[in-house]
Amino acid sequence: MGTRVNQIGLQRNDYKGRPSTLCQGCGHNSISNQIIAVCYELSIEPHRIIKLSGIGCSSKSPAYFLGRSHGFNALHGRMPALATGAIMANRDLTGIGVSGDGDTGSIGLGQFKHMVRRNVPMIYIVENNGVYGLTKGQFSATADIGQELKYAGLNELPPIDICLEALAADVSFVARSFAGDAKQVRELLKAALSHKGTAVLDIISPCVTFNNHETSTKSYPYGKLHEEALQDITFIPEYDPIIVDVHEPGQVQAVRMHDGSHLVLRKLDPVKHDPTDKLAAFRLIEEARIENQFITGLIYVDEHRPNLHETTHLIQAPLVHLTEADLRPSAEALDRVLGEICCQ
Amino acid sequence: MGTRVNQIGLQRNDYKGRPSTLCQGCGHNSISNQIIAVCYELSIEPHRIIKLSGIGCSSKSPAYFLGRSHGFNALHGRMPALATGAIMANRDLTGIGVSGDGDTGSIGLGQFKHMVRRNVPMIYIVENNGVYGLTKGQFSATADIGQELKYAGLNELPPIDICLEALAADVSFVARSFAGDAKQVRELLKAALSHKGTAVLDIISPCVTFNNHETSTKSYPYGKLHEEALQDITFIPEYDPIIVDVHEPGQVQAVRMHDGSHLVLRKLDPVKHDPTDKLAAFRLIEEARIENQFITGLIYVDEHRPNLHETTHLIQAPLVHLTEADLRPSAEALDRVLGEICCQ
Amino acid sequence: MSDVQTSPLDSLMADQEPVVNDFQIMIATVNGSGSQTANSTLLRAIFRMGVPVSGKNIFPSNIQGLPTWFTIRLSKDGYIARREDYHILVAMNLQTVEEDITNLAVGGIVLYPEEWKIKHKRDDVVYYPVPVKALVDESGTPSSFVSYVSNMVYVGVLATLLNIELEQIEYALNFHFSNKPKPVNMNMALVRLSYDWAQDNLPKNDPFTVERMEGKTDGMLLLDGNSAGALGTAFGGVQVVAWYPITPSTSMIDALRTYLSDMRTNPDTGEASYAIIQAEDEIGAIGMLVGAGWAGARAMTATSGPGMSLMTEFAGLAYYAEVPIVIWNVQRVGPSTGLPTRSSQGDVLAAYFLGHGDTKHVVLLPSSLEDAFEFGWKSFDLAERLQTPVFVLSDLDLGMNLWMGKLFEYPDQPMDRGKVMTAEDIQRAGEFARYKDVDGDGIPYRTLPGTDHPDAAYFARGTGHDEKAIYSERPDDWVANIERMNRKFDTARALVPPPVVDEVAGTEIGLIAYGTTDACIVESRDLLREQGIETSYLRLRALPLSDATRDFIRRCDRVYVVENNTDGQMAKIIYMEYPDLAPKVKSIAYLDGMPLAPRWLTRAVQEREQER
Amino acid sequence: MSDVQTSPLDSLMADQEPVVNDFQIMIATVNGSGSQTANSTLLRAIFRMGVPVSGKNIFPSNIQGLPTWFTIRLSKDGYIARREDYHILVAMNLQTVEEDITNLAVGGIVLYPEEWKIKHKRDDVVYYPVPVKALVDESGTPSSFVSYVSNMVYVGVLATLLNIELEQIEYALNFHFSNKPKPVNMNMALVRLSYDWAQDNLPKNDPFTVERMEGKTDGMLLLDGNSAGALGTAFGGVQVVAWYPITPSTSMIDALRTYLSDMRTNPDTGEASYAIIQAEDEIGAIGMLVGAGWAGARAMTATSGPGMSLMTEFAGLAYYAEVPIVIWNVQRVGPSTGLPTRSSQGDVLAAYFLGHGDTKHVVLLPSSLEDAFEFGWKSFDLAERLQTPVFVLSDLDLGMNLWMGKLFEYPDQPMDRGKVMTAEDIQRAGEFARYKDVDGDGIPYRTLPGTDHPDAAYFARGTGHDEKAIYSERPDDWVANIERMNRKFDTARALVPPPVVDEVAGTEIGLIAYGTTDACIVESRDLLREQGIETSYLRLRALPLSDATRDFIRRCDRVYVVENNTDGQMAKIIYMEYPDLAPKVKSIAYLDGMPLAPRWLTRAVQEREQER
C-alpha cells in the first residue's frame, strides 16, 4: 500500500513547509500544523494559496507550511496592504495571512482595521501571545492589564481586543480560538476558507519562551534559587506545546500555561449564540472581558457584506490573466482621446 | 465702561487667533468659536494651553483660536504621538488637539487608538465631516455608506465610527456633538477640560464645500441647468454656518445640510443613559447606527482609569521644569556605575 | 528672482509700436471664485489662433478666500518657460491689487472693477476700469448663476482690447463644457456683452495685441502633465492603482480614473479591468502596489514629498525583494509639508536613495507632456523588465499647469512583462531559482503566484536570502545577491531612457538639466547666445546615469547643472557617480517655489562665467 | 573575505613554540542554549589577567535552535578588530561542527563532546573530546539546572588548557551574578570539576596559552556599546524616551531603563524624573520625541534601519520646524529587513538625507565605548544648541558586542540647553520672532510652551513660514528661511565633534574612516607599515564635514575612504561636499555582515596601491 493521498493526489507532506525554526512548544507551530492538516484534508491546490505575513515569530511561520504555495514575508505590521494588492491583482488566489499581536495590534492596527473595513477576501490569522516574541519579550498591545513578564515588568495598560477591533471595523467574519485546541482551530479554518470576505481568526498562541512571570513562584519547577538569578537570558528551555482536552460548546475551561498561570476559555455554544447578531457579539466580548475569560468560537459572521472585489466592481477574470489586448487600449482609442483634447 | 474682561483680566479678543482662512460657513469655524468662548469663560490662562493638530482644514483651525497659546501643526494623522510627547514633557499643560476625520479615521487611526489606550491627558477633537476637505472632497473613512459626492462618486464602504473606536480602545471620556449646536459643544468642552485622561470629542462639522451631492436635485437651488455643467470646480459658494435650534435631551432632531440632505441627531438624555456603563455605550452606538442616527452628548466616562502620567509613575513636577541638578546624575554616580562595570 | 524686469515697453509707450504675441497676462483673483473657466478659455482661444502659449496657476494651499494668480504667456517664438514680468494685469482681487500693480511692467495695462478705489496710481501704466457689476446685471443672468459667470466679463473685455477672436472663445467654452449648449450660451452672452461694451467705451491706449499665426502650434495640444501622465499610464495597461490624496498629485489619479472608466470598463456590466483603491495612507498605498506587483500586476501610485517619505520602508522592501511597482512623485516644495502648492525638483536625492542600507532606485525625469505620456507606459516596461520600483519625478509645474505639447505617439513597443516563468517554462528549464542570475544581466526570473507547478513557489522576503529565496545569513549569500543586484543596476543604466543631447561644436560650456527646467534652459540658451555665450545641452531623462552623460561631461570644459531645488541635488549625484569629473561640474540651483525663469538663469550663467 | 587565513601556526605545530595571548577562541553553540554566561565569563576572566580581549557574538535572527558563534580574541598588542581566523574551537553545535572544523586554522584545537562522531577528521588540528555529559552528571547538579550550567564544562576545560586563572573565573561569575552565592557556587563547582578532569586527563598537545600581562588594560572596562550609549544618555539628563523594539537597538533602551531607574527614580515614592514610553511603532516613537523636544525636554530614541525608514516624514518635520531630538540608529545590514543580527554602516546616506525636499541632518559617528558615552550626552547639547534632530549612527558590532574601553569621563561642560527665551527675556528684548536670525549664526531663539508672556506663543509647523512662524507662501520668505537654515548647518560644521587626525609626515596616503571600522584601521595601518606603506588617518566623528577634513584631503596625494557598507556611502558624501577634491578620493567599501577585518583591508589597500 502506497502513502495516503488526498483527492487531488497529494500527500500530507506536500503541504509541509521548511523545518520550523521557532521554539520547541511554541503555539505558532501548532497553528501551522492545523493549516497543513486542513489544506490537505480539503484537497486544496497549493498553487491557489498565497501566504502573507508581517514580521515576528508568528510571521515567520508561513515558511513552515505549504511549501508549494507562493508567500510574502512583508514588513512589520504592513501585511494587510500587501495582501490587499495581491488579492486584487489575482482574485483566484486564496490568501492566508499570518500575523502576530504586535504586528496587528501595535504597529499594524490601522492597516488591520482598514483591511477589515474593505472586506478584503482572505483569512487573517493573528497568532496572539500578548508579547513580542522575536524581539524577546516586550509587551504587545494585547497583553493583559496587570500582567508581569520576566523581561518587560508590569503591564499597566488595557489590552486591545482583536475581535472587538474587527467588529468595530465592520468585519464580516471573526472568531477566536486557542492554538492548543486543534479541533476548533481546524473547524474555524474550514469555515474561514469558505467565507467570501475577510475572515479574522484571533488564535491565542502561547509564547512559551517569553510569556513567563518573573514573580510567580508557582511558575517554575526550580523554586526560589532559580528565580533569584540562575537564568541566563540566552537560555531558552524546551517545552511541550500546550494542548486542551476535548472542550465542549458552552463549556468553560481553564488551561494551564507553562508558567503555571491559567487562561480561561469559554467555548461559544452555537445553539445559544447567534453569530449573525452584531450587538450580541459586542455584548459577549465585553462581558467576557469583565469576567476575565476568552470567548472561543465563531463570534460574528455576515455573509452578505460585499467584499472588495464587489465594491470595486472588478471583472470576474483575475486581473493578472488579462493580456496586452485587454490591457492596452488601441491606437484608435488614443486617437479618440487626443482628438478630444487637441483643439487644433 | 471699559471692555469686558474675565477673572484673569483678559478680553475675549485675547483668546482669538489669526483670521480664519477656511471657507465661509465651514463647521470648523464654529468649533473654534466655542473653544474661544469656553476658554474665555473659564478664565483659562492661554499660556497653559497647547494646541495640537494634524493636517487638513480642521487641523489648520488651531491657528484661528487662542493666539496666545503655543501650538504645533504636525503631520497628517500623527498628532497623537506629538501630543503625547509634549504632554509627558510638561504635565502642567492642557492639550487641545484638533483633528479631522481623515486625519484620525484614515491615516491616523492607529495612533489615535494607541493614544486613547494610553489615556494621554488631553482633549482630542475630531472635526468630522466625512470628507477630505483640504484635498478637495475625497471620502474619508467616516463617510456614510451609500453617500454620493460631487467629486468622489459613491461610497460603498461602511464608516469608521470614531466614538466606537475610542470605546474599543478603552477610552475614559467620549462624547459626540454637532458643530452647529454651540451650547452642547461648549458644555462638552467644559466637561472635557476637567477630565484627567483622554477626552475624545467627535464633533460633526459639515464641509459646506465638498460634502455636496451631485445627483440630488433637492440640493441646489439652481435646478437642472446648474447641475448639468455650469459648475466650475474652482468656484466655491459662500454659505452660512448650519445652526441647530434648542435641542433638548432625549430629543431626535433632523438638521438640514446645505445640499438639502438631513442629518439625524439624537441627544442623549442623562437621566436615561448612564455614561459609566460601557456595555450601554456600545449598545447605544450600535443601535443608533442601525437607525441611521447620531447620538450626541456624553456617551461614556470613566474617571478612574489611570492616565499616562500615572502609569509611567511620573513625578509631579513637569519634566521640563527640572534643572541640570535634577537631570544629570553626579560625578559620584558615574564613579559608582563605573566601579560596578569596571572589573579591574 | 522676483525683482521686476525693465521691459522693452518703456519706449513702446511713446510711439505705440504694437507688441504682438509677445507678452504676459496676469489674472489675479480670489481662491474659490471660480476663475478657472475664464482663464483656460482665454488661454485656449489664443492658442487656437496659432499663438504659442503657456499658462501657470499660482494658487494657495486653501479652498476659499486667499489670493490666486494665473499667468498666460504669449510667445511668438514658442518659449513656454515662466516669465517673471507681466504686461496685462486683470486685477480681480482687492487684497492684492496694490502689490499686483506695483509689479506690473512699465507700459503695462490694468483691468479692474470700476467701483474700486486704487490708492497709489502709477503714471507709467494704463488703467482700464471695467463696470463688472453693471455688465453682469445687464446680462440678465439668473442670480444663482452670477458668481459662476461673472469672470466672463474680463474675457470679453480682453477680447476687444487684444483682438482675440470671439469664435475661438466660443470654441474654447464649448471645449470646456463638452459642447453643452446652456452653459456655453450663458457664458458666451456675457462675453459678447462685455466685448461690445469695450468696443464702444474703452479707447485703446496700449500696444498689446494678439495676431493669428501659422505653423507654430500645428498638431499640438494643450494639457496638464498629470493628465498626460495618466493617459500614458492607461496606455501602459495599468492593472492596480492604490493612492492617497495629496496635492499636487491628486489630479493625476482623477484623470486616470476618467480615462480608465472610459477605456477599460465594460459599458454593459460596469465591470472594470483595473482596480483603483484609495488607501488609508501612503504606507497602505505602496503596500498594495508591492502586493499587486508581486502577484504580477502593473501597479502604480501618485504622491508627493510627504507621501514618498512615508513610503520609505516599503520602497526598500520592493527594491530588495525585487518587485516591480511605479511611483509618481509630483514634486512640491519641501522640506516637510513645505509649500503644498508650489513646484520644485527637491526630491531627487530622496527618491534615488529611498530606503536605508544601500538602497537605490531607477528614476525617470519627465520634462514635457510627451515625456509624461511616454513614461506613463514605459515606466511599467522598465519596472517589470528590471523587477524593481521605478520612480517618476514630475513636479507641480508640469503636473498641474497647462502646457503645449506634440500629439502623443502610441507606444512603439509591445508591453514588456519581463522575465516571468510559466509552469511550462519551469518544466522546460528543469529548475527555478528566484534570485539566480541566469542571463548574466543581474535580472533573475520570477514566477507569479498561482503558477501550477510544484517548483514554482518561492517565499518573497525583505531578509537575506540565497538564490532560491531561502532565508540565509551567510556572508557569501549576502554578497553574491547584492553583487547581482548591482549588476542589475548597471543593466538599468543601458535600459532607461537616454539623455537628449544638443551638442554645439566649438563651445566649452555644457549645461545639464532635467524635468521642467528644460523650458527655461531652451530659452536661456538663446539669450546666452545673444550675449555671445554658446552652450551645449544635455537633458537627463533618467537615473541611474548612463555613459552618455559621463562622455558629455568629459567633452566639455565646464558643466553647469541647473535645477529647481536648494541643494543642487543632481549635481551631487553627478559628483558621486563621476568623482573624477567632479571638479568641472558646477551647480546652479535655486528654489523659491516658482519655476526657474530664463532671464534669471541667463544672468546666473553669465555671472559664473565672469567669475572664472 | 571569509576565506581562511594561512596562519603562523603552520610552523608552530612542529616545534610547539608557545603562542601567548595572541589567538582567537571560537565557541559554536545553539541559539537559546544559554552560552552567554560561559562566554562572557571566559572573556572577563582573561581580561582580568590583563590581556587585551574583544568578544563578538554572531547570532541568528531567531530565538531557539539555530547556530550561534562567539569569538574571543586575545591580542597582546591590544588589537580589538575582528580576526577572521580562529585557533581554538569549542564545538558545541552538532549542526555546524563539520564546517566549523573546516575553517579552523592549521594547528588549531577542537574541544567537542566526546559522544559525537566527527566524520572528516583533519590531521593538521588537535582534537580534545570532552565528556560533557559525564561531568555534568558527576557534578550532582539538580536536574532542573543542568541545562543552565552545562556550558561551564568548556569553561573549566579551557581554563586548564590555556592556563586561565580560576580566581578570575570566579570573579567573573560573581560579576555576572551580582555576587549572588548560589548560582556562582553551582556554576563554579562544575568549572572546578571540569578543570580538574582536564588537568588529569587531557595531555596538552598545542601551543596556546594565556599569560598574565601588565599595563595593557589598566583602568579599562569591558562593556557593550549600547550600554555605554545608554549611560551617556543618562548623564545627558534625558527626559523623554520613546521607542519601539528592534534588533540591535533594543538592549540600549533596556540598559537605559536600568540606569535611569537606578539614578533617576525617587526610591521612596517610586516616581521617575523621566518618561520611557514604548510606542506602537517608530512613527509614534519619533512623533513623541518631536512633541517632547518642542515642549523643551531632552528626548531620544534608539532604533535600526527599518525603524529609521519609518521615521522619515517626522525627521523632515523636526528638521524644518527646528525641533531638537536625538535618534540613535544601531545599524544592521540592509536594504530592507536585511540581516537583523549582522552589523553594517549602511545607513549613512539615509540618515544624512532623511526626508524629502533638501533635508539634511547632523550625524554623530561613534567608534568606541568612549564615543558612545560621550555622544550619549553631547548629542543633546548639539540638538538643543542647533535646534535640530541629531542622529547617532552606531552599529550592531559596537552596540551588542563586548569592547574594552577607557573609563568614561564625566561631562566636561554643563548642559547646553540652547537659545531658549523666558518671559523675562522677551520682556527685555521687547520682541520674540521664532525664526529670526538674531545672532547671525542661523540659529533662532525659541520659547517653550507654558511661557507666561503674551508674545511668547508661536505656532510650529512643517509648512512655509516667515520669521514670526506665520504661514507664508511668499517666495522671499521661503528663501530667507532656507538660507538661514543653511547658515545654521554651516554653524553645525564647527560645533560637531571634529575628526581625529593622525598625520604621518612624509606619507602621501590618507585613510578616512568612521565608526567601528576604526579598530580595523588601527591594526591595518600597522600591517601596512610592515609592508612599507605608511598612512595618515582621519577618523570622522560627525557630519556635516568640517574644514579639517577638507584640509586633510588637500594635504594627501590620495585618500582611501574605508567603510562597512556596499556603496561607499561616506565616500559619496565627500564627493558631494568637495567635488574639487573628488578625484583623489577612492572608496574601499565592503559588506557581508561581518565587521571589516584588518588583513582584508591591508590587502585591499595594497591592491589599490599596486593598481596605480
Ligand SMILES: Cc1ncc(C[n+]2csc(CCOP(=O)(O)OP(=O)(O)O)c2C)c(N)n1
Ligand atoms: C519597522 C520595524 N520595527 C521593529 C521591528 C522589530 N520587530 C520584529 S518582530 C517584532 C515584534 C513581533 O511581535 P508579534 O507580532 O507579536 O510576533 P511574535 O514574535 O510574538 O509572534 C518587532 C518589534 C521590525 N522588524 N520592523
Ligand SMILES: Cc1ncc(C[n+]2csc(CCOP(=O)(O)OP(=O)(O)O)c2C)c(N)n1
Ligand atoms: C502624508 C500626507 N499625505 C497626504 C496629505 C494630503 N492631505 C492634506 S489634508 C488631507 C485630508 C484631510 O482630511 P480631514 O482630516 O478629514 O480634514 P478636513 O480637511 O476634512 O478638515 C490630506 C489627504 C498630507 N498632507 N500628508
Ligand code: SF4
Ligand atoms: S519566542 Fe515565543 S513566539 Fe517566538 S518562537 Fe519562541 S515561543 Fe514562539
Ligand code: SF4
Ligand atoms: S473645504 Fe470644507 S472643511 Fe475645508 S474649509 Fe472649506 S468647508 Fe471647511
Ligand SMILES: [Mg+2]
Ligand atoms: Mg506576539
Ligand SMILES: [Mg+2]
Ligand atoms: Mg474631513
